Amino acid sequence: xxxxxxxxxxxxxxxxxxxxxxxxxxxxxxxxxxxxxxxxxxxxxxxxxxxxxxxxxxxxxxxxxxxxxxxxxxxxxxxxxxxxxxxxxxxxxxxxxxxxxxxxxxxxxxxxxxxxxxxxxxxxxxxxxxxxxxxxxxxxxxxxxxxxxxxxxxxxxxxxxxxxxxxxxxxxxxxxxxxxxxxxxxxxxxxxxxxxxxxxxxxxxxxxxxxxxxxxxxxxxxxxxxxxxxxxxxxxxxxxxxxxxxxxxxxxxxxxxxxxxxxxxxxxxxxxxxxxxxxxxxxxxxxxxxxxxxxxxxxxxxxxxxxxxxxxxxxxxxxxxxxxxxxxxxxxxx
Ligand SMILES: [Mg+2]
Numbered sequence: 001x002x003x004x005x006x007x008x009x010x011x012x013x014x015x016x017x018x019x020x021x022x023x024x025x026x027x028x029x030x031x032x033x034x035x036x037x038x039x040x041x042x043x044x045x046x047x048x049x050x051x052x053x054x055x056x057x058x059x060x061x062x063x064x065x066x067x068x069x070x071x072x073x074x075x076x077x078x079x080x081x082x083x084x085x086x087x088x089x090x091x092x093x094x095x096x097x098x099x100x101x102x103x104x105x106x107x108x109x110x111x112x113x114x115x116x117x118x119x120x121x122x123x124x125x126x127x128x129x130x131x132x133x134x135x136x137x138x139x140x141x142x143x144x145x146x147x148x149x150x151x152x153x154x155x156x157x158x159x160x161x162x163x164x165x166x167x168x169x170x171x172x173x174x175x176x177x178x179x180x181x182x183x184x185x186x187x188x189x190x191x192x193x194x195x196x197x198x199x200x201x202x203x204x205x206x207x208x209x210x211x212x213x214x215x216x217x218x219x220x221x222x223x224x225x226x227x228x229x230x231x232x233x234x235x236x237x238x239x240x241x242x243x244x245x246x247x248x249x250x251x252x253x254x255x256x257x258x259x260x261x262x263x264x265x266x267x268x269x270x271x272x273x274x275x276x277x278x279x280x281x282x283x284x285x286x287x288x289x290x291x292x293x294x295x296x297x298x299x300x301x302x303x304x305x306x307x308x309x310x311x312x313x314x315x316x317x318x319x320x321x322x323x324x325x326x327x328x329x330x331x332x333x334x
Pocket of ligand 1: 225
């Protein structure tokens with residue numbers, strides 16, 4: 001009672017590990033998730049898909065506008081989005097967490113809660129990890145998933161004449177970052193601004209959509225992490241093709257209007273803002289309608305924004321190369 005808030009150094013490593021294990025949830029009787037030298041898992045059927053990503057305090061997030069739960073959630077969600085972009089389902093995650101001894105216990109608990117909640121939302125589980133000291137918080141998650149044998153969707157695979165499509169809407173996460181940095185959420189903010197902030201802080205990976213698109217025969221796919229134009233350039237280069245995007249077709253997050261111009265033109269934000277974690281894919285135009293209706297049944301819009309073409313990367317009348325810095329690096333430097 002009273003005094004300064006508890007920090008992780010008040011508990012020590014063993015007690016902290018116990019707090020994590022208590023949050024992992026029930027493990028299947030034939031698996032070992034924690035308490036041994038390594039996790040022991042039943043291999044899922046199909047192909048294994050494995051990815052990792054690290055979030056570092058000061059570089060990838062700031063405690064000025066992120067809670068522990070936000071950071072834990074995002075560390076798992078960004079990995080789940082990479083698996084979704086392959087058409088894979090997340091299964092098991094391990095996490096390596098480094099943090100200063102002065103870290104408030106509430107923040108530590110939040111990190112663990114965010115990770116386990118995002119994993120559960122993705123149909124996966126955190127099954128083990130490691131703790132270490134450091135000058136700032138860094139959280140590294142490795143996520144293992146699986147897909148139908150031979151059915152993973154690669155970045156390479158687009159062919160001229162195919163439709164280029166994207167799920168959901170774009171620019172919202174970048175708009176959320178603008179709102180958070182400007183302190184527009186202090187005292188609550190209006191509902192549209194809160195939705196933008198949630199897109200930035202608690203991204204929802206498009207897992208069911210990725211699995212459906214793999215089954216529907218998407219020829220190439222990537223998740224929009226660095227911005228539509230930057231990620232589309234990656235997708236086209238991987239396939240050795242060009243593209244023609246119609247700028248007026250790019251789906252702009254409708255909540256961006258709540259920023260009332262603070263983040264510039266919403267259309268520019270939709271083209272270059274990062275971290276929306278929508279799926280960008282190419283598909284035979286004859287199957288694009290089926291993709292739209294199948295995903296609509298899952299509650300997700302699909303918008304055709306252009307066509308795969310020979311030659312350069314075109315955004316309306318312009319070439320991508322003439323559009324300056326692409327992607328979220330641009331926003332980050334402001
Ligand atoms: Mg990716």
